[in-house]
Amino acid sequence: MLNILVNNFPELMSGLGYTLMSSLIALVGSLIIGTAFALMEISTHRWLSVIGNVYVEVVRNIPLLVITMAFYVIVPQYIAQIDGFTAGTIGLTIYTSAFIAETVRAGIQSVAVGQMEGARSVGMTYTQAMIQIIFPQAFKIVIPPLGNQFINLVKNSSILAFVAGFDLMYQGKIIANATFNTFDTYLAVGVLYLILTMPLSYFMRYLEKKWAVA
Amino acid sequence: MKKLHHLIALIGLLSVLLIAGCGKSIASQDVLQHAKQTNTIVWGVKADTRLFGLMNTKSGNIEGFDIDMAKAITKQILGPKGKAELVQVTSDTRVPMIKGGNIDAIIATMTITPDREKVLNFTQSYFAAGQSLLVKKGSPIHSVKDLKKGDKVIGVQGSTSVDNIQKAAPQATVLQLSDYAQAFTALKSGQGVAVTTDNGILYGMSKQDPNYVVVGGAFTKEPYGIALNKGQTNMTNAMNKAINTLRKNGTYEKLINKWFGDIPGFDIKEVE
Numbered sequence: 001m002l003n004i005l006v007n008n009f010p011e012l013m014s015g016l017g018y019t020l021m022s023s024l025i026a027l028v029g030s031l032i033i034g035t036a037f038a039l040m041e042i043s044t045h046r047w048l049s050v051i052g053n054v055y056v057e058v059v060r061n062i063p064l065l066v067i068t069m070a071f072y073v074i075v076p077q078y079i080a081q082i083d084g085f086t087a088g089t090i091g092l093t094i095y096t097s098a099f100i101a102e103t104v105r106a107g108i109q110s111v112a113v114g115q116m117e118g119a120r121s122v123g124m125t126y127t128q129a130m131i132q133i134i135f136p137q138a139f140k141i142v143i144p145p146l147g148n149q150f151i152n153l154v155k156n157s158s159i160l161a162f163v164a165g166f167d168l169m170y171q172g173k174i175i176a177n178a179t180f181n182t183f184d185t186y187l188a189v190g191v192l193y194l195i196l197t198m199p200l201s202y203f204m205r206y207l208e209k210k211w212a213v214a
Numbered sequence: 215m216k217k218l219h220h221l222i223a224l225i226g227l228l229s230v231l232l233i234a235g236c237g238k239s240i241a242s243q244d245v246l247q248h249a250k251q252t253n254t255i256v257w258g259v260k261a262d263t264r265l266f267g268l269m270n271t272k273s274g275n276i277e278g279f280d281i282d283m284a285k286a287i288t289k290q291i292l293g294p295k296g297k298a299e300l301v302q303v304t305s306d307t308r309v310p311m312i313k314g315g316n317i318d319a320i321i322a323t324m325t326i327t328p329d330r331e332k333v334l335n336f337t338q339s340y341f342a343a344g345q346s347l348l349v350k351k352g353s354p355i356h357s358v359k360d361l362k363k364g365d366k367v368i369g370v371q372g373s374t375s376v377d378n379i380q381k382a383a384p385q386a387t388v389l390q391l392s393d394y395a396q397a398f399t400a401l402k403s404g405q406g407v408a409v410t411t412d413n414g415i416l417y418g419m420s421k422q423d424p425n426y427v428v429v430g431g432a433f434t435k436e437p438y439g440i441a442l443n444k445g446q447t448n449m450t451n452a453m454n455k456a457i458n459t460l461r462k463n464g465t466y467e468k469l470i471n472k473w474f475g476d477i478p479g480f481d482i483k484e485v486e
Contacts, residue, residue, distance in 0.1 A: 072400070072403070072405070073399050073400070073402075073403045074403070076403040076404050076405060077402070077403045077404065081404060083405065084389065084405065161392075162391070162392055162396075163391075164368075164389035164390055164391055164400075164405075170390070173306055173371050173372075173390075173392075174371060174390060176306070176310075177305075177306050177309075177371055177372035180309055180313075180329075180330075180332075180333045182309070182310040182313070
């Protein structure tokens with residue numbers, strides 16, 4: 001395994017870089033999109049909530065590979081010329097956003113109804129109550145499940161390998177084919193993924209402790 | 215204490231993985247003997263490559279020149295009742311699969327190369343392919359020399375063609391996809407300017423969609439051989455003998471004509 005790491009260090013590091021970049025973009029993007037759709041889902045406005053629900057149900061029930069291939073193959077033919085890295089990252093963002101929407105929705109809904117009623121009764125608007133009263137409480141509740149989603153996201157970024165996105169898995173496949181040493185290569189790739197996901201995992205645990213629900 | 219437990223668990227997990235990696239391969243038994251006992255040879259074949267091995271979605275069977283060769287060779291070795299079991303492989307799964315003992319032999323448009331001969335046994339060449347380019351009709355690219363800096367050329371992971379194109383056109387960017395169907399789809403959606411691989415495979419794509427043409431002739435020699443795990447000398451010899459017999463009794467020529475006889479621009483004499 002060390003052989004593989006040493007001999008292919010530049011390729012693996014470049015792959016790690018692409019994986020990290022794609023994961024970061026998708027993490028921020030899916031958190032924003034996911035939260036927006038969560039708010040739509042719980043909206044009292046009927047059409048907003050229908051759109052939110054349909055989006056979540058459609059997206060989370062399609063395999064990530066299908067979504068990504070759609071962006072890689074169909075979008076360039078009709079809409080815009082995007083490469084594998086872009087297509088993979090967009091696919092990953094959209095796919096993860098549906099799961100984050102569900103997580104955030106569950107978090108918001110688990111805050112007692114009385115909190116919203118109380119906030120409104122002292123004169124806050126719906127938006128003010130959401131931001132100042134509900135969000136801070138919901139955020140603490142959703143940290144553990146959000147951490148799960150983020151870790152899944154980093155691992156799912158290996159989807160880039162299927163659309164020539166130059167990520168860690170893509171480089172791993174090429175190295176495995178060049179060296180015929182499949183086992184050691186994927187072991188090395190696995191360890192490099194651990195280097196990305198373990199700190200993330202511990203960071204989420206740290207947040208969980210720091211903002212523990214009192 | 216808790217941290218120490220974590221550390222021990224992690225070390226334990228890694229050592230299990232390492233031990234698994236050092237284990238002796240189960241694929242070391244003699245495949246010829248095993249094939250005779252079960253009356254079956256398990257072949258790794260392509261299912262995404264027109265003319266060589268392509269899944270016929272109507273019948274559910276894989277069809278192509280490689281498949282017919284596999285069946286003919288099986289009958290030569292095991293007799294008329296011998297069964298050829300077909301297992302789908304891709305360019306990047308075929309070597310791990312033969313190393314793991316999932317398949318006995320690979321007949322999947324596989325070029326004989328010195329690197330591969332270090333880890334595999336090869337039979338004599340049964341098809342002399344050469345690498346070429348497939349482009350959209352009317353493309354400014356007429357040969358490998360026309361590839362400019364920044365041009366994206368699509369290849370398939372685990373095939374020799376990606377190394378060859380990097381040598382023949384170092385200024386171009388190579389995108390590696392997982393199979394030929396996906397590579398052709400990517401070309402159609404404009405992810406690259408050309409697909410590069412062996413001419414036999416490219417002619418198959420061109421036959422499927424005549425808007426795409428093979429240009430520039432072959433710029434490498436790619437002799438296809440049947441691959442077996444390293445050390446399977448008995449089976450390698452038996453297959454070489456079978457290929458010789460098929461060449462002599464006319465079966466080989468009949469199969470070449472069946473699959474490549476009616477393809478415009480393809481010279482049968484070149485590949486035999």
